[in-house]
Amino acid sequence: MAAFLSSICWAVRIILDNPRVPQIGDDIHVRLWFVEERTIDHEEHPLYYTATESVTEKEDTQIDEGTSEHLNGLLCQLKAHIEYAVSHNPLVKDVLGIVATLGNVHDENLSRLLGEYLGTKAMFAVVCKTLDGVKALESYDEGVLNTDSDLHGIGSSLGRILKGRFRVICLEDLRPYDGEFIAGDLQRRLDLLKPKLPGGEIPRGFVGYAVNLVNVDNKNLFCVTTSGHGLRETLFYNLFSHLQVYRTREDMQQALPFITDGAVSLDGGIIRTPGVFDLGDREAQVKFQRISGKSSLPESFYKIENSLESKIRDQESLLANICQTQSLLDEAKSNYEMKKGDFLHFLAQRSPAQPQDSPTKTYEDDLQKLGLRVKQHEDHLKFLRTQINIIKGSIQDLQVTIRKHTSTESVSENEDARSEEGTYEQLIQEKSAAGLICQLNALHETPVSQNPVVKDVLGIVATLGNVDDDNFSRLLAEYLGKKVMLALVCQTFDGVKALEAYDEGGVINRNSGLHEIASSIGRTLEGRYHVICLDELTPYAGNFLPDDPQKRLDLLNPELPGGEIPFGFIGYAVNLVFIDYQNVSWVTTSGHGLRETLFYHLFSHLQVYRTMEDMCKALPLIKHGAVSLDGGIIRSPGVFDLGDWEAQVKFQGISGKSSLPENYKIKSILKGKFWEKKRLQNDIRREQSFLDQAMDNLEIKKREFVRFLAQDFQ
Structure with missing residues (x-):
């Protein structure tokens, strides 16, 4: 990430003979801001007398100590106006800036809190206007990243190597806010309905919506997409949606039934979505710039x-x-x-009652018959295509089952045990709540299920699912991110509250909950940690695949306009995760299992493709996100992860113990499905031939009828 942003900066420096390029006219150009530890000199830049006046680098956009080394010193303040140079650079001319520099916040505390809510990946995300701008940043050779061109090539020429992933947000592909704006507001804040208690009152401590508490710089206020949408209703609405802001954790928890998309409190509380909480201490984060008291346009x-x-x-x-x-x-x-009416009337007067054997009547009857024949062939063809799509889906499901069964037979129980043990050893080394839970399980002195603080903890996300392919395991882990992979999974909200307590000032009580347990075994909990409450999640409400012991979800496959499944589509991630048999029958108090609660919450309709090329071709059909086995990641429409693979905590492999049907039975069924697919393909080809012939006959008959009418009218 650091190398990526630095390379953009160096690329622009190469273009400029003088790093201080004045603003060209009054046009709104794309702006890219550099990192420099200094206060903005308003004597040199009079146009900076805006709502962000007197902001220093160390105050507002620094990365605090303790952040990972590759992030240190990335963002701060402005060095000079470089709109002209950037707008004429074919590589980065479409880059609008970095998320952290495109918004300002009045309150220092809220600035840090929103930065922590988004996380460094999102705060460092590069914002492009169009998809072409995203494509210009990287290129691939048969699915392999080309490190000799684009940003990577510039980095290499300067002795800089880009490592890891970096996020890119494409404004044109985001789904914008489609409601009204607050009347007369120069900042064009969104007119969102405030949460209300049953009596009609606004919840105590409600400050507002985060999307409206971020101030857009005047220089970017009138920057709009080709469809006319501004930064607030595209970028910031995508980042925050209806995120609510409260004064205290207590206020936020009392308003819990009215929080639909998430909430934060000024004393450090974070609810990411209903059922997903961030506990622990605040972490050093990149912050939004802070707005000073002065403001002049x-x-x-x-x-x-x-x-x-x-x-x-x-x-x-x-x-x-x-x-x-x-x-x-x-x-x-x-x-x-x-x-048209006159013409039809003329025809009626010319032959008010055509005899049954008249040429006109014969032509009309023939045309009607041919039209019906075309309709019959079209309907039959549509039915056959529907049937073959069902067969294709069944074949894919059976192939996945065979791969899982084959992999379980090829690995011994001892190897599986060592693999699982290695996963726990890796987690124990983490200085986090997940590491603490794994260590408690490893000690075996007091079973976790009997400890009143953690008895409601079902496990860690990384240990509750298995994946049969190491490459795919790493990909899903990278998609979720380390924080989510290490999230604690609790059954009830009472279990969440038992993990951490606070004093009257909202400060964590380190003599209770997980902190007390950690200190008793010589560990300390550092930073935040995710907690997912299964009872608070909104479960999948559809049907399940029939007779499937894994209770996979019956999701509709994406379809091209012709009804075909996109080439390279493997399935949905939520169905490609294997749940251990000791957990597959586990249900919440409302009767929902892990797949339709936890994994549906984590993956939703995330699609999986074989290659990045296949995924990009299916882009119009991707509504919630997609990944490809060669490393491509689309988080949501308009949000891409580029760059190299990053090391992550992975899901465990599938255990050798399996009660799936015998391999030969599955292969026998699969063979029958392939035969049925081939038969349907032949039927489709034959039906298409009949349809083409019927269409030709209809066109011939139409032309004959037109010639007949022309001769008759002469």
């Missing part, structure tokens, strides 16, 4: 405002032209319908 704002008024007048003129054109179109349609 630059002179260029008034020019922009005048330009905006002119654009509005042009828009009104265009709307008037559209209305006039629509009126002419309606008139033309009316004339067409009138002439």
Whole structure:
């Protein structure tokens, strides 16, 4: 990440003879801000007398001590205006900036809290305007990252190597907020309904929505996508959605039934989504810049405002032209319908009662028969394609089952035990709540199930699911991220509350909960840790695959316009995770299992493809995200992870003990499915031939009828 951002900076430095390039005119250019530990010199940059006046690097966008080395010193403040250079650089001309530099927050505490909520990956995300801009940052050779071109090539030429993943957000591909804005607000804040108690009151301590508490710099306020959407309703709405902000943890917990997308409290509480909590101490994070008390709009704002008024007048003129054109179109349609009626009336008068054996009647009957024949072939073809898609889905499911069964037969129980033991050893080394839970399990002195603090903990995400392929295991772990892989999974909200207690000032009580247990065995808990409460998650509400001991979800496969499944589609991640048999029958108090609660929450409809090329071709069909086995990651429409693979905590492999059906039975079923698929393919080809022939006959008959009418009218 550090190398990536640094390379952008160095690329721009190469372009500039003088690092201080003045602003060109009053146009709004793309801005890329550099890192430098200094206070902005307003004498040199008078246009910085804005709502972000007097912000210093060390105050507002620094990375605190204790952050990993590759992040140190990445972001701070502005060095100079470089809009012209960046806008003419073919590599980064589409880059608008970094998330951390595109917004400001009034309160230092809230700034740190929002930075922690998003995490360093999102705060360091590169924001591009278009998908072409995203593609320009990296290229691949047969699925392998090309490190000799694009940003990687520039980095190499400067002796810098880009390592790890970096996130890129494409504004054009984000789903924008489609509601109203607060009237008369220059910041164009979103008009969101405030949460209300049953009596109609706003919950105590509610401060507002995070998306509205971030101030967009005046220089970016009028930056819009080609469809006319600004940063707040695209970027920040995508990042925060309806995230609520409260004054204290107590206020936030009392409002829990009214929190739909998540919430934070100014004393450090974080609820990511209903059922997912962040406990523990605050961590050093990249922060948003802080807004000073002074605020004065630059002179260029008034020019922009005048330009905006002119654009509005042009828009009104265009709307008037559209209305006039629509009126002419309606008139033309009316004339067409009138002439059409006259023609039909003429035909009726010319032959009011055609005899049964008249040429006209014969042609009409033939056309009707041919039309019905075409419709029958089309319906039959559609039915056959539906059937073959069902067969393809069954084949894919059986192939996945065979791979799992084969891998379990090829690995001995001792090897599986060593693998699982290695996973626990790795987790124990983590200075986190997950490491503590694993160590408690390893000690065997007091069973975890009998400890009142952690008796409600079902396990760690990384240990509750298995994957049959090491490459795929690493990919899913990287998609979720280390924090989620190490998340504690509790059954009830009471179990979550038992893990941590706070004093009246919202400070963690280290003499209770997990902190007390940790100190009793010579460990300390550092930083935040995720906790997922299964009873609070919204479960999958659909059907399950019939007769499946793993209770996989019956999700509709993505389909191309012709009804075919996209090439390279393997399945949904939620169904490709294997649940151990000791947990597959476990259910919540409302009767829901791990797959439809925990793993559906983690993966939702995440699609899995064989290659990045296959995934990109299916982009219009990806609604929730996708991964490819060669390392591609699309987190959601418009949000991409580029760069190299990163080491992660992985899911365990599938144990050798398996009660799946015997391999030969599955292969026998699979063979039958392949035969059925081949038969359907032959039927489809034959039916398509019949349809083509029927369409040709219909066209021939139409032309004959038209010639007959023309001769008859002469």
